[in-house]
Amino acid sequence: MKKVAFVTGAGQGIGKAIALRLANDGFAVAVADYNAETAHAVADEINHAHGKGSAIAVTVDVADRERVFAAVEEARTKLQGFDVIVNNAGVAPSTPIESITEAVVDKVYNINVKGVIWGIQAAVNAFKAEKHGGKIINACSQAGHVGNPELAVYSSSKFAVRGLTQTAARDLAPLGITVNGYCPGIVKTPMWAEIDRQVSEAAGKQPGYGTEQFAKRITLGRLSEPEDVAACVSYLAGPDSDYMTGQSLLIDGGMVFN
Numbered sequence: 337m338k339k340v341a342f343v344t345g346a347g348q349g350i351g352k353a354i355a356l357r358l359a360n361d362g363f364a365v366a367v368a369d370y371n372a373e374t375a376h377a378v379a380d381e382i383n384h385a386h387g388k389g390s391a392i393a394v395t396v397d398v399a400d401r402e403r404v405f406a407a408v409e410e411a412r413t414k415l416q417g418f419d420v421i422v423n424n425a426g427v428a429p430s431t432p433i434e435s436i437t438e439a440v441v442d443k444v445y446n447i448n449v450k451g452v453i454w455g456i457q458a459a460v461n462a463f464k465a466e467k468h469g470g471k472i473i474n475a476c477s478q479a480g481h482v483g484n485p486e487l488a489v490y491s492s493s494k495f496a497v498r499g500l501t502q503t504a505a506r507d508l509a510p511l512g513i514t515v516n517g518y519c520p521g522i523v524k525t526p527m528w529a530e531i532d533r534q535v536s537e538a539a540g541k542q543p544g545y546g547t548e549q550f551a552k553r554i555t556l557g558r559l560s561e562p563e564d565v566a567a568c569v570s571y572l573a574g575p576d577s578d579y580m581t582g583q584s585l586l587i588d589g590g591m592v593f594n
């Protein structure tokens with residue numbers, strides 16, 4: 337029987353790369369996203385293009401607690417098990433301090449922070465129903481290790497995810513559940529393209545300027561591909577990370593040294 341992984345925000349970008357990688361690792365994958373079209377496209381790619389792959393698409397807004405519980409239960413029932421959740425969905429609007437509104441704080445925290453809490457809770461329910469432990473993996477960021485310019489709301493939400501990851505690791509260890517996070521640097525996805533556009537525009541520069549500014553800090557001298565991140569998540573989802581919990585691993589090409 338295949339192990340089952342549930343990946344949120346898996347319709348594009350890093351989440352898509354994670355879904356494809358875990359399918360390749362032998363997991364049956366629930367491709368969860370609030371964009372039904374992209375979720376179905378990724379699930380189809382796994383089922384058809386990858387031959388041995390097995391996936392379903394699940395439409396869910398991670399900010400909606402009830403829907404998250406229902407989506408996890410749907411995946412557990414349809415895929416006949418539940419072993420790993422990757423709480424990957426996130427949003428990252430540019431928010432220079434003086435521009436911050438209540439609406440943008442609510443939106444970012446509802447998705448990036450509450451969405452992770454609901455995912456953790458729903459996964460615990462599913463692990464209990466399956467009568468075994470499991471692995472919870474949360475999307476953090478280098479911006480959760482060091483405050484990023486013009487990304488105060490986003491950066492603080494990722495600091496919160498790092499705190500949640502440590503705390504949940506302590507609370508859930510007695511249930512045989514590990515909780516870890518991954519902290520990418522600058523990854524070539526639609527999210528990064530939009531941050532670059534907003535930061536460049538705010539500086540009165542052409543697109544690409546924001547990337548240049550951030551990229552100066554990358555020791556390895558290149559931006560990350562989504563697959564770089566998926567490789568780390570593959571490790572966190574597999575047995576080689578069994579003796580690791582509460583960690584938020586930097587995969588940032590050496591942007592931030594703590």
Ligand SMILES: NC(=O)C1=CN([C@@H]2O[C@H](COP(=O)(O)OP(=O)(O)OC[C@H]3O[C@@H](n4cnc5c(N)ncnc54)[C@H](O)[C@@H]3O)[C@@H](O)[C@H]2O)C=CC1
Pocket residue numbers: 344345346347348349350351368369370371374396397398399424425426427428447475476477478519520521522523524525526527528
């Ligand atoms: N791209 C980057 O440079 C970095 C990204 N990250 C984190 O990695 C994760 C993935 O980022 P990307 O792939 O770059 O983003 P992206 O914007 O390219 O893709 C995000 C996916 O999440 C989905 N999504 C957004 N809100 C949702 C919601 N409420 N419910 C369900 N699905 C939702 C979107 O439909 C989309 O498919 C995020 O948590 C992000 O904060 C962390 C560090 C760097």
Ligand SMILES: CC(=O)C(C)=O
Pocket residue numbers: 428476477478479520521522523527528531
């Ligand atoms: C978007 C993000 O998390 C970055 C640039 O680290």
